[in-house]
Amino acid sequence: MRYSGFRVIKEALMGHSGWKPIWRTPDPQAHYDYIIIGGGGHGLATAYYLAKEFKQKRIAVLEKGWIGGGNVGRNTTIIRSNYLLDGNEPFYEFSLKLWEGLEQDFNYNAMVSQRGILNLIHTDAQRDAFIRRGNAMILNGSDAEMLTTAQIKKRYPFLNTHDARFPIKGGLAQRRGGTVRHDAVAWGYARGADSRGVDIIQNCEVTGFRIENGKCLGVETSLGFIGATKVGCAVAGSSGRLMSKANMRLPIESHVLQAFVSEGLKPIMPGVVTFGAGHFYCSQSDKGGLVFGGDIDGYNSYAQRGNLPVVEDVCEGGMAIFPALGRARILRMWGGIMDMSMDGSPIIDKTHIDGLYFNGGWCYGGFKATPASGFCFAHLLTNDAPHPKAAAYRFNRFEKGLMIDEKGMGNQPNLH
């Protein structure tokens, strides 16, 4: 069923009796050409692009809970491509371009809203670094713009530009950045994949891999063994847990990141504002809630909930830059589990096991990468060679000294 304005009007006149479930609930087959483990944004996008762009058949997505119930449902919905390094910026710009055409591509309203993102600067050194970053973005075909304090004051009059410690001296803006309705991304990809014959199998937990003579023959699941020619893992957050079943140790630690949403307010925040120096960022959802967050808690965790010191730290940062925030009440807060990699950048690569492929290590930046991650992973699965935009995201970069370390923090995952 194609969605359109005409269809909405027709259904309104018919008492909305014609809408159908947007994906099937199939039983698993004995063997697939491709099994994608993880029915989150990245896994569903991979299946979608495998079927649509790379014309592959016999694909299944295995999800241990319900699709979209992991990190694609637990993030702060921001899209952007404001990276510095050559290994990253072309990939994230590719992703932003896919976001721009996504709704037409999969015929689903994901509420992609390019309301802009602003990174605040407070010092001369930060200004130099952000000018350099903006130039790197422009060189890679993206958009970037330096704003003065007066321009920021005009667009964001509620910001405290005269904080004693962090006065706002300008900002780096990317107008094409913005927010997306995160659940709709999972649902849109699921619908698009399902309509092209992909089996989406929910409540099917992978409990192990069947590996013989260095080749992956399929996966053991809570619904029995399912054979596959190629198995792709896209379970960021739980990568360590899953890949340990194939006896793999990863350059990844799992950490918890908290996020918060206030009660619904009238429009105040036009876009996304990040206050990196104070470990705080904020946007406003279409329902009116201020969506904000800060740093990861900083210790290994799979608990999907954080602790109070970080709550205090985030709220302090928010109050310093956005004092009106203090009048809003926090409605909900939650924690998501991040694959924190050793250089802060992701991995999309083959493993040393034939037929087993890995996608993970997204740190706290996986949501914006969803379309390009799916596209490049589907390319890797089909062609056994990395997509040119993701060619740097290899396992061996740590051994070879080819780290993609945006923050220059070294192998200390809780600092990325």
Add this chain to the structure above:
Amino acid sequence: MIINHPLLGPRDSAEFIYLGDANLIDRPNWQAPTAAKDFYEYAYLRDNPAGWHDELWFHEAGDRSWLVVTRNTLTHEISNVALARDVARLRGRSK
């Protein structure tokens, strides 16, 4: 989280800096023929378990001692805290 410091008693975890897996105590031998591979694995690969995890915490806002904390990464429950010095000696280091 409250970390029960062996010398100072219960302390707020916010006083500490987290480093990571306690296996970082076992620095490889730089003269071994496999040193390059050993150091790659030491520096970059992690077990990252879901469950009990031995990890290094530094009491920065306290007595500046290094601790090995045994903590459950699924519940944040802490079952054991020891001075990293004692753990390293038990493993045969710094006799």
